[in-house]
Structures are given as C-alpha cells and as structure tokens.
Amino acid sequence: MTEAPEVAVAELFQKAKLKSDKFSDLISKIEDAPDETKALWREIYENAISDRMNAYLLFVDLYKDVANKAPGHLNFGTLMTKYIERMNKGNDQLLKLAEQIEKARTASAIIDADALYDEISETSG
Numbered sequence: 346m347t348e349a350p351e352v353a354v355a356e357l358f359q360k361a362k363l364k365s366d367k368f369s370d371l372i373s374k375i376e377d378a379p380d381e382t383k384a385l386w387r388e389i390y391e392n393a394i395s396d397r398m399n400a401y402l403l404f405v406d407l408y409k410d411v412a413n414k415a416p417g418h419l420n421f422g423t424l425m426t427k428y429i430e431r432m433n434k435g436n437d438q439l440l441k442l443a444e445q446i447e448k449a450r451t452a453s454a455i456i457d458a459d460a461l462y463d464e465i466s467e468t469s470g
Contacts, residue, residue: 354402361394371464378449389442397435404428439465 368390372383407425411417443465 357398357402361398364394365391367464367467372446375446375449378446382449386442386446389438393435393438393442396438397432400428400431400435404432 365387369387372378372386375383378386404425407421407428411421411425443462446465
C-alpha cells in the first residue's frame with residue numbers, strides 16, 4: 346500500500362458501508378421473508394464483512410513486518426495463518442447466508458439464483 350494506513354483503513358470502512366447498503370437493498374426485495382429474518386441476515390452479513398476486514402487489516406500490518414524475513418515467519422507464521430482462517434470463515438458465513446437467502450427467495454420469484462449470487466459476490470468482493 347502506498348497510501349497512509351489511516352487513509353486505506355478509512356477507504357476499507359467506506360467500502361464495507363457501501364457493501365452493507367447494497368446487501369440491505371438486495372434483501373429488501375425478498376417479500377416473503379419476515380422483517381426479523383432480514384434484520385438477522387443484515388447482522389450476519391455485516392459481522393462477516395467486519396470480521397474479514399479486521400483480519401485483513403491485522404494480516405497486512407503483520408505481513409509488512411514479516412515479508413522476506415525468515416525469523417518473522419517462524420515467529421508469526423501461525424498467527425498469520427489464523428488471520429487467513431478468520432477471513433475464510435467470513436467467506437463461509439457469506440456462503441451460508443446466500444444459501445439461506447436463496448431458500449427464502451424460492452418462496453418469492455423476485456430474484457433469480459444467478460442474480461442473487463452475482464449481487465452477493467459484488468458486495469463481498
């Protein structure tokens with residue numbers, strides 16, 4: 346990253362907010378899902394995005410100190426792996442969420458499966 350870290354972090358938070366807003370718009374189109382379910386979906390989505398972003402920030406911060414330094418890899422390799430696993434768990438949560446939304450969507454013919462996948466992929470991408 347060539348930008349100042351606080352600028353990059355602010356940009357990540359802004360992107361996360363935009364993703365959250367797009368996701369909210371997406372699930373609002375599903376008419377048959379109760380409002381409580383939609384609120385839970387929003388929370389799951391926001392938590393998964395937040396977890397991924399936080400793990401990414403920690404990973405990048407550590408990576409800058411460890412890159413191309415064997416002792417750093419020995420000392421922090423396991424920790425870096427945990428950050429990567431946390432990011433992957435966020436991805437898994439998003440996939441499970443997409444499955445739940447697809448189940449609800451089948452009751453409502455507003456969004457087709459490919460469009461739903463494409464929209465979620467764009468928002469989490």
